[in-house]
Amino acid sequence: DVAKASGPFVPTKDDYQKVYDEIARLLVEKDDYDDGSYGPVLVRLAWHASGTYDKETGTGGSNGATMRFAPESEHGANAGLKTARDFLEPVKAKFPWITYSDLWTLAGVTAIQELQGPAIPWRPGRQDRDVSACTPDGRLPDADKDHKHIRGIFGRMGFDDREIVALIGAHSLGRAHADRSGYDGPWDFSPTVFTNEFFRLLVEEKWAWKKWSGPDQYTDKTTKTLMMLPADLALIKDKEFKKHVDRYAKDSEVFFKEFSDAFVKLLELGVPFTTDERWVLKATS
Ligand code: DDH
Numbered sequence: 001d002v003a004k005a006s007g008p009f010v011p012t013k014d015d016y017q018k019v020y021d022e023i024a025r026l027l028v029e030k031d032d033y034d035d036g037s038y039g040p041v042l043v044r045l046a047w048h049a050s051g052t053y054d055k056e057t058g059t060g061g062s063n064g065a066t067m068r069f070a071p072e073s074e075h076g077a078n079a080g081l082k083t084a085r086d087f088l089e090p091v092k093a094k095f096p097w098i099t100y101s102d103l104w105t106l107a108g109v110t111a112i113q114e115l116q117g118p119a120i121p122w123r124p125g126r127q128d129r130d131v132s133a134c135t136p137d138g139r140l141p142d143a144d145k146d147h148k149h150i151r152g153i154f155g156r157m158g159f160d161d162r163e164i165v166a167l168i169g170a171h172s173l174g175r176a177h178a179d180r181s182g183y184d185g186p187w188d189f190s191p192t193v194f195t196n197e198f199f200r201l202l203v204e205e206k207w208a209w210k211k212w213s214g215p216d217q218y219t220d221k222t223t224k225t226l227m228m229l230p231a232d233l234a235l236i237k238d239k240e241f242k243k244h245v246d247r248y249a250k251d252s253e254v255f256f257k258e259f260s261d262a263f264v265k266l267l268e269l270g271v272p273f274t275t276d277e278r279w280v281l282k283a284t285s
Helices: 002-006 013-029 039-050 082-094 100-114 147-157 161-172 197-204 230-237 239-250 252-268
Strands: 207-209 218-220
Touching: 013 039, 013 082, 013 100, 039 082, 039 100, 039 161, 039 252, 082 100, 100 252, 147 161, 147 230, 161 197, 161 230, 161 239, 161 252, 197 230, 197 239, 218 230, 230 239, 239 252
Parallel strands: none
Antiparallel strands: 207 218
16 A cells, blocks of 8 residues: 555554563663662653643643753753663664654653553653753752642642642652762662552651761661652651551552552643543553
């Protein structure tokens, strides 16, 4: 069919599944990083690409992938995310038809699913934009702040208390790096498996200030190997947040469901989609 072959390439669900599979393959192949997976830093890339959304002006969000450019790439909150962007370059080279904004969000979805998290329905349609669409610094949350700051930042994106707490449960994955944020250490004992452990440890462990020369952070009294940010502890200091922490600590299924819903919403903030259909791409195991 010559006419069809010469027309514009319209990727199907199968084509996006191929991209998913390639990211999943690279996650296994490149296991010599951090705790054995690039997955957590891919999740953080998807979050920081999306979490710049401002509902009043409609600016920011995952549409555009403007973190490719300075000044956004140089914002303090994005320190270390070049690692994630570089990890995805070979995928972009192999599937040049996918936009960076679809690729980064799809990579976050892939990482969560491959690290045994919930299914995350995803849809394509984001367009890359140029440097003029970069967002101003200060739209992402600060780790040394309290419940008011957290509500302010996430309220600007349109999230309520329940969604905020669910989203921060992503701290079940990965770690802080002294050379990126200044903070140091993982939140739980399985940083490459998506679980509700972040919430269970928040309520069951005792947390004390870590004695060190770095920024103020908490450490668990039992092993002194884990960490919590001041902004994490805000989730149990605030009564309304704590209700949801308790629910998620008790019931992993409820957490998985509510996290998935909130993460889908996060990745779609401000995106002018032309299709309603979302796909759950198949996990490899
Ligand atoms: Fe986070 N996060 N995050 N976070 N985050 C860090 C790492 C990771 C805050 C601060 C930090 C979310 C919310 C908040 C992930 C996902 C998500 C680090 C350490 C800091 C600091 C960075 C480094 O040194 O490498 C603060 C503050 C908040 C807040 O909301 C108040 C949300 C909503 C998500 C999400 O994905 C939905 C992940 C994953 C990591 C681990 C990255 C890695 O390299 O490992």
